[in-house]
Amino acid sequence: MTQTRYRWRVVGNEALLNQLESDIAQNNLSHAYIFSGPPETGKRTVAVTLAHILQCENDFCHDCKICMQISKGIHSETMEFRDDGEQLGIDAMRDLVVRLNLTPSATYKIVIIERAERMTLEAANCLLKTLEEPPAQTLFILTTDNIRELLPTVISRCRTLGFRLCEEDGLFNFLKEKYFDIDDSTLKLVCELSLGRPGVAFKILEDPEIMRFYKSLYQDLSRFFDFNNAFERMVYLQEFIEDKDRITIFLDIFTHLTRRKLLAGEADPSRYLRLIDAISFTKLALRQHVNSRLALENLMLSF
Numbered sequence: 001m002t003q004t005r006y007r008w009r010v011v012g013n014e015a016l017l018n019q020l021e022s023d024i025a026q027n028n029l030s031h032a033y034i035f036s037g038p039p040e041t042g043k044r045t046v047a048v049t050l051a052h053i054l055q056c057e058n059d060f061c062h063d064c065k066i067c068m069q070i071s072k073g074i075h076s077e078t079m080e081f082r083d084d085g086e087q088l089g090i091d092a093m094r095d096l097v098v099r100l101n102l103t104p105s106a107t108y109k110i111v112i113i114e115r116a117e118r119m120t121l122e123a124a125n126c127l128l129k130t131l132e133e134p135p136a137q138t139l140f141i142l143t144t145d146n147i148r149e150l151l152p153t154v155i156s157r158c159r160t161l162g163f164r165l166c167e168e169d170g171l172f173n174f175l176k177e178k179y180f181d182i183d184d185s186t187l188k189l190v191c192e193l194s195l196g197r198p199g200v201a202f203k204i205l206e207d208p209e210i211m212r213f214y215k216s217l218y219q220d221l222s223r224f225f226d227f228n229n230a231f232e233r234m235v236y237l238q239e240f241i242e243d244k245d246r247i248t249i250f251l252d253i254f255t256h257l258t259r260r261k262l263l264a265g266e267a268d269p270s271r272y273l274r275l276i277d278a279i280s281f282t283k284l285a286l287r288q289h290v291n292s293r294l295a296l297e298n299l300m301l302s303f
């Protein structure tokens with residue numbers, strides 16, 4: 001793997017970074033990219049870094065006026081729709097199209113849409129028209145955790161780059177450099193808990209309360225398989241059943257531990273296979289806003 005030319009501030013995914021760098025070097029950038037892959041794998045960081053590289057007049061110097069403005073999210077030619085958990089409607093897209101057509105610009109106009117699956121059908125169709133006839137010097141970067149939720153017509157207009165989970169070794173070395181005052185065993189545990197997603201590892205390390213939650217969840221879940229009945233399991237879940245973020249973390253670690261039991265060759269592999277299916281079904285149901293209590297009860301009854 002060749003070393004990257006720019007500092008992308010992410011771990012792993014070198015092949016994709018090399019691809020982007022060669023697109024830049026050969027003047028072969030697409031007018032639209034989709035950064036697709038699991039949450040917290042660096043998609044937005046790479047999108048913003050690409051904006052820096054293209055907008056900065058000093059080849060991404062980190063401290064000119066433009067670099068500062070992009071970092072603060074106030075650069076007028078770099079427009080970002082951050083993921084606020086809300087849908088992205090037609091009005092926002094119409095405003096964007098007006099803005100893009102307003103004034104020709106000598107430099108790039110860069111539009112970053114975080115979790116583009118938040119777009120309503122109308123918004124996506126509006127964007128599609130712009131992707132079909134993009135204004136000059138415009139670059140779209142759509143990030144998505146689930147590319148199947150994007151319109152196929154939108155996907156076909158973009159160059160898709162797939163982000164992957166990070167190898168544990170690579171992540172460990174990266175964390176060790178950044179958090180040199182934290183001991184190795186904690187860092188190793190964080191690597192495992194983050195399931196290969198650097199963004200999650202940073203969150204755990206930056207916030208003692210999140211660290212505590214992850215650690216206790218991990219310990220409790222190791223015993224979870226021994227609980228005798230669904231009722232006991234539900235009692236355990238009561239504490240955070242209304243907290244969507246924590247339920248997501250719970251399901252992620254649950255999947256991880258189930259997979260590990262399966263790979264360890266424990267008796268009755270079909271039980272764990274069924275469980276992995278049931279967990280991913282539950283995740284899907286929760287994404288589609290099914291009542292979380294109901295979805296989790298079904299899961300607890302399924303093993």
Ligand SMILES: [Zn+2]
Pocket residue numbers: 056057058059060061062063064065066067
């Ligand atoms: Zn700069």
